[in-house]
Amino acid sequence: xxxxxxxxxxxxxxxxxxxxxxxxxxxxxxxxxxxxxxxxxxxxxxxxxxxxxxxxxxxxxxxxxxxxxxxxxxxxxxxxxxxxxxxxxxxxxxxxxxxxxxxxxxxxxxxxxxxxxxxxxxxxxxxxxxxxxxxxxxxxxxxxxxxxxxxxxxxxxxxxxxxxxxxxxxxxxxxxxxxxxxxxxxxxxxxxxxxxxxxxxxxxxxxxxxxxxxxxxxxxxxxxxxxxxxxxxxxxxxxxxxxxxxxxxxxxxxxxxxxxxxx
Amino acid sequence: xxxxxxxxxxxxxxxxxxxxxxxxxxxxxxxxxxxxxxxxxxxxxxxxxxxxxxxxxxxxxxxxxxxxxxxxxxxxxxxxxxxxxxxxxxxxxxxxxxxxxxxxxxxxxxxxxxxxxxxxxxxxxxxxxxxxxxxxxxxxxxxxxxxxxxxxxxxxxxxxxxxxxxxxxxxxxxxxxxxxxxxxxxxxxxxxxxxxxxxxxxxxxxxxxxxxxxxxxxxxxxxxxxxxxxxxxxxxxxxxxxxxxxxxxxxxxxxxxxxxxxx
Numbered sequence: 001x002x003x004x005x006x007x008x009x010x011x012x013x014x015x016x017x018x019x020x021x022x023x024x025x026x027x028x029x030x031x032x033x034x035x036x037x038x039x040x041x042x043x044x045x046x047x048x049x050x051x052x053x054x055x056x057x058x059x060x061x062x063x064x065x066x067x068x069x070x071x072x073x074x075x076x077x078x079x080x081x082x083x084x085x086x087x088x089x090x091x092x093x094x095x096x097x098x099x100x101x102x103x104x105x106x107x108x109x110x111x112x113x114x115x116x117x118x119x120x121x122x123x124x125x126x127x128x129x130x131x132x133x134x135x136x137x138x139x140x141x142x143x144x145x146x147x148x149x150x151x152x153x154x155x156x157x158x159x160x161x162x163x164x165x166x167x168x169x170x171x172x173x174x175x176x177x178x179x180x181x182x183x184x185x186x187x188x189x190x191x192x193x194x195x196x197x198x199x200x201x202x203x204x205x206x207x208x209x210x211x212x213x214x215x216x217x218x219x220x221x222x223x224x225x226x227x228x229x230x231x232x233x234x235x236x237x238x239x240x241x242x243x244x245x246x247x248x249x250x251x252x253x254x255x256x257x258x259x260x261x262x263x
Numbered sequence: 264x265x266x267x268x269x270x271x272x273x274x275x276x277x278x279x280x281x282x283x284x285x286x287x288x289x290x291x292x293x294x295x296x297x298x299x300x301x302x303x304x305x306x307x308x309x310x311x312x313x314x315x316x317x318x319x320x321x322x323x324x325x326x327x328x329x330x331x332x333x334x335x336x337x338x339x340x341x342x343x344x345x346x347x348x349x350x351x352x353x354x355x356x357x358x359x360x361x362x363x364x365x366x367x368x369x370x371x372x373x374x375x376x377x378x379x380x381x382x383x384x385x386x387x388x389x390x391x392x393x394x395x396x397x398x399x400x401x402x403x404x405x406x407x408x409x410x411x412x413x414x415x416x417x418x419x420x421x422x423x424x425x426x427x428x429x430x431x432x433x434x435x436x437x438x439x440x441x442x443x444x445x446x447x448x449x450x451x452x453x454x455x456x457x458x459x460x461x462x463x464x465x466x467x468x469x470x471x472x473x474x475x476x477x478x479x480x481x482x483x484x485x486x487x488x489x490x491x492x493x494x495x496x497x498x499x500x501x502x503x504x505x506x507x508x509x510x511x512x513x514x515x516x517x518x519x520x521x522x523x524x525x526x
Contacts, residue, residue, distance in 0.1 A: 046309035049316065053324050054337065061316050066418065074317065074415065152337065155329065184447065184525055262447055262525045 009076065009252045013084040019101060022086050024141050024248035026120050026133075033186065033257055034250040035062045035075070035115035036227030037085060039103070039243035042067045045112040047155030051233070052114065054152040058161050058225035060117040060185045062253060068109045075253040081113045082106075087246035089231070094238030103243055116227040117186035118250050119164050121257050125179050131172045134213040141248040142166070143207035144226050148200025149191065151229060159236040163191060163223040165204065167215040176222055182261045192223040199223065208232075209247040272339065272515045276347040282364060285349050287404050287511035289383050289396075296449065296520055297513040298325045298338070298378035299490030300348060302366070302506035305330045308375040310418035314496070315377065317415040321424050321492035323380040323448045325516060331372045338516040344376045345369075350509035352494070357501030366506055379490040380449035381513050382427050384520050388442045394435045397476040404511035405429070406470035407491050411463025412454065414492060422499040426454060426486040428467065430478040439485055445524045455486040462486065471495075472510040 007015075009029045015021045025034055040048050045067065052059035063075035070081045082104045090098040090106065119142070123133050135142045142164045149161040168176060173193055181189040192199045204221060205212050209228050215221055234242045245251065270278075272295045278284045288297055303311050308330065315322035326338035333344040345367045353361040353369065382405070386396050398405045405427045412424040431439060436456055444452040455462045467484060468475050472491050478484060497505045508514065 042309075046305075046312060049309065049312045050327055053312065053316070053327055064313055064316055181525060188525070262444060262451070 009254050010078055012252055013076070013079055016086050017080065017083045022101060025086065025250045025252060026123070026142065026248060027136055029252045030124050031257055033062060033075070033253045033255040033260065034118040034120045035253055036118050036230070037081065037243070037245040037251050038114040038116065038230045039081070039107075039111050040114070040239060041108070041241065042110040042112055044156075044239055047157055048114065051151070051154035051157040052116065054154050055161070055229070056184065057187055057191060058151060058229035059227065060187060061114065062117050062185060062255070063115040065113040067112050070107055070111070070113060072113065072115055072253070075115060075255050079251070081251065085245050085249055085251050087249035089244050089246050091231070091234045091239070091242040091244070093240060094235045099246055106241070106243060115251060115253070116230070118227050119187050119224050120250060121186040122180045122183045124257060125183065126176060129175055129179050131168055131176055134167055135211065138213055140211035140213065142210050143204070143213055144209035144228050144247060145201045146208045146232055151233065156237045157233050159233040161191070162209070162226045162229040162232045163199070164210070164226040165221050165223050167213065167219040167221050169218060170220050173220055173222060180224065183257070184262060185260045187224045187226070190222050191225050194220050196221060272517050273341055275515055276339070276342055279349050280343065280346045285364060288349065288513045288515060289386070289405065289511060290399055292515045293387050294520055296325060296338070296516045296518040296523065297381040297383045298516055299381050299493070300344065300506070300508040300514050301377040301379065301493045302344070302370075302374050303377070303502060304371070304504065305373040305375055307502055310420055311377065314414070314417035314420035315379065317417050318424070318492065319447065320450055320454060321414060321488035322490065323450060324377065325380050325448060325518070326378040328376040330375050333370055333374070333376060335376065335378055335516070338378060338518050342514070344514065348508050348512055348514050350512035352507050352509050354494070354497045354502070354505040354507070356503060357498045362509055369504070369506060378514055378516070379493070381490050382450050382487050383513060384449040385443045385446045387520065388446065389439060392438055392442050394431055394439055397430055398474065401476055403474035403476065405473050406467070406476055407472035407489050407510060408464045409471045409495055414496065419500045420496055422496040424454070425472070425489045425492040425495045426462070427473070427489040428484050428486050430476065430482040430484050432481060433483050436483055436485060443487065446520070447525060448523045450487045450489070453485050454488050457483050459484060
């Protein structure tokens with residue numbers, strides 16, 4: 001375990017801002033909520049906010065900035081969304097054109113930043129319940145897949161739901177449902193258990209985002225709605241510009257996971 | 264108990280649409296989610312949606328229409344938001360100017376309808392747990408109060424949180440917290456228990472909305488964030504036009520309460 005695991009969200013964000021951390025943020029800042037980022041011009045912000053409201057499992061909103069502001073006042077008032085994520089993706093007209101480690105020059109007066117709950121947050125709760133995370137064991141990114149589950153449309157925003165997958169022994173599945181149900185603001189309960197083809201995934205060994213992980217004999221793949229969904233959507237809507245985090249490279253908030261547990 | 268209690272949400276909405284029911288909707292359509300209504304021009308819709316996102320306890324969104332549409336596709340696709348509530352309030356420049364039983368002529372092409380979870384919905388869960396509702400016993404509307412708890416600001420939208428109050432014996436308070444915590448989309452857990460002055464309420468016998476109810480010797484007042492909050496806010500923001508339900512006269516959806524229980 002890296003020393004960075006012991007640091008506060010603010011300290012970790014400072015390291016990232018200084019260019020000293022470029023890797024995925026899984027298992028960093030345990031106990032604090034991590035978030036997916038989507039940045040859009042104000043012209044599209046209402047539709048996108050509506051899209052998130054209609055798709056709370058894939059797009060549970062943690063915080064939304066005032067138009068033009070890069071400060072997430074409610075979730076991390078000392079942060080800067082232009083510099084505090086380890087890696088960003090720039091989509092132009094729906095096409096991924098670039099990955100970068102800051103977006104300061106791209107942030108205009110009419111940009112709105114959306115922070116969307118991330119499954120990394122509930123992984124700690126699963127681990128605390130004795131359910132290990134394969135992608136942590138294999139030191140890679142969680143595997144993510146486009147599914148045949150359509151997101152609920154809002155204005156121009158429509159497309160498939162993306163899920164993340166964690167394999168586990170059958171005996172752990174029920175507890176995993178219970179544990180994650182407590183956290184609807186970070187995707188909540190799974191959307192599917194078992195048979196990948198039931199949600200349109202043909203080959204578990206070929207994720208659309210992230211890395212492939214081992215599924216051992218007797219293990220069941222468990223699927224949660226994923227905050228990468230907006231990226232899949234962006235390819236359909238083709239906004240002139242949309243900025244997101246790079247998969248696995250999340251924004252770390254000051255909010256404690258336990259504070260958002262519903263009971 | 265009235266015969267209307269046995270009818271489906273769709274049947275009750277039809278009665279209301281035909282002008283055959285003008286009273287509050289508390290205890291109607293048991294098992295189905297009731298909702299507060301707020302209608303605003305599209306120009307203000309992003310800010311208001313953001314306001315709801317930032318104030319999920321007072322403004323938990325159940326459904327939002329596409330601009331211009333009066334059909335809540337996700338929560339009641341056969342309904343018409345212009346006619347299916349028993350009573351509406353029209354605010355012009357922040358002033359309540361009118362109450363009516365339909366708003367068909369006021370609905371323009373750029374109107375957006377917001378349906379916000381209502382505490383009536385969780386009352387059934389409380390009753391099922393042996394916690395009676397005083398305003399039902401006294402056949403009146405639930406008492407609602409402006410508080411000193413500020414709502415989180417979003418753009419022009421700011422102002423005080425409004426709460427509803429239910430008195431109960433001390434022994435029931437803990438169970439009431441547990442039961443309502445299951446339902447974050449209809450205000451969830453209470454925001455305050457006991458001492459009204461702690462949240463800026465000087466006199467329980469003088470509610471700002473709804474009716475006064477008896478608080479018996481030894482009973483504790485329990486306060487929940489209330490979907491009337493947007494009405495209190497409207498008085499601050501003074502939009503040219505804002506239409507809401509009249510307090511207690513809610514929109515009845517086709518969604519079952521148990522479907523939105525988080526665990």
